[in-house]
Amino acid sequence: MNPTVMQLTARSLLGRRRALLLLALPIVLLGLCALARVLAGFDDGLAETIDSGFATNLLGSFGIGVVMPLLGLIAGTGSIGPEIDEGSIVYLLAKPLNRYQIVVSKLVVAIGVLVVFGVLPVAVAGLVLTGSLGGITAAYALGALVAGVAYAALFLLLAVLTRNAVVIGLVYALVWESLLGGLAPGAQTLSVQQWALAVVERVLGDDAVLLGVESAVSLATGVVLLLVVALGCTAYAGRRLQSLRLTGEV
Template sequence: MNAPIIKLGLRSLFGRPRVIALLALPLLLIAVSGLRHVASSDPIDTAEAGDLLGTLGIGIVLPIVTLVATSTLISSEFDDGSIIYLLTKPVSRLGVVMSKASVVLLAVVGLVVLPMMIAALVLVGTRDNLWLSAGAGTLVSGAAYVGIFAVLATFLKRSIVGCLLYWLLWELTLSGLIPAIKWTSAQAWGASVLTQLADLEFALKVPTWFAALAGVVCLVGGVFAAGRRLASTTISEV
């Protein structure tokens, strides 16, 4: 990885107006959890809390934050042509992608994983270790999304549209209609880890080991594929 690229990535990610979206969604998640806790006269059931976190946190907040971060650090550089600067420098193309992906993953941890843990604590406290389960599930899905979006950002011309279509069609629509697709769904992997670690019921339980392995494979494989794609990209193609 390249330290200067990481520093530039952090500055680019948190120095633009779109950082408002990155901060607003996690705060909204915590706020909704707080309102749900206050509105209930009886203690909230762990299963209900897990369903809220899985649906809102892993299902919506996580992919949007990851998409915004990826579009800021990778997609926008192809769109505005600034990637040409990196292509003319004697730096490893794989190192460039690894550096940018690490910044996106860091943003996912700070802006989604930690807020998910806080939201779980707000909802049910430390009961059934839901806060740890929520953090682990979000991290698994987040790692997968980083790898998937990195590939789409480097292989597609209109990468933001491609990422949105992938999320809306595959993750939100088809995975809900066809149970077998959950085995290849980043959202389902995280939700399965969350529910199994907290000993909750889930419609289709993808084994925790499989979900964790799939998340790592998507992250590593996605970054490697994106790096190979960037290495084969010429200035004339940008």
């Protein structure tokens, strides 16, 4: 990893416009949780007043199924896409830096952004809904983390491959992950959301059945596919950067 590349990437990702986009989704998630908390009342224990099934549905369908892929799209494409579009990437590539080092540096920053704006809000949402940092909260926070890593790598690669990464990624996030990934049996097996839910299901243990949490893939399959996407996309992005000509064209 290169500290200078990481610093420049963080500065770009956390610019005013992009920071507002990153804040919008967790604010909506926490707003929904706060509304549920208000409707449930404050007199009794959280776990007793808010149905656990509602918590898992909100954290799974909206937290991991909508918030994480959209944040991954913003962070993944934003970590390198603007430099490629503007042509300023040539100045970075002209330096004696390993292309894989550049990709990994940008990916680490993107993952860090997802932890702050995605994983932590999911954990806070779980705490608000259940009143506990264990159980549901810990399971979905871990699920959001593994999903975020895969999304960041996937969308970073997409930004390297095409200048239409945001549009393609938006269609993928909203249609494939948010809609088909949660409903269509065939699409579920190829959904990052379902792979992450396999991790959630394992952490919940026997409670997963009671809470209605069931992934379309086994834990082993989910973990392997998450690793394949994260490592494969990172490696291929580095390879494509090696073929990026200094004229700014792939």
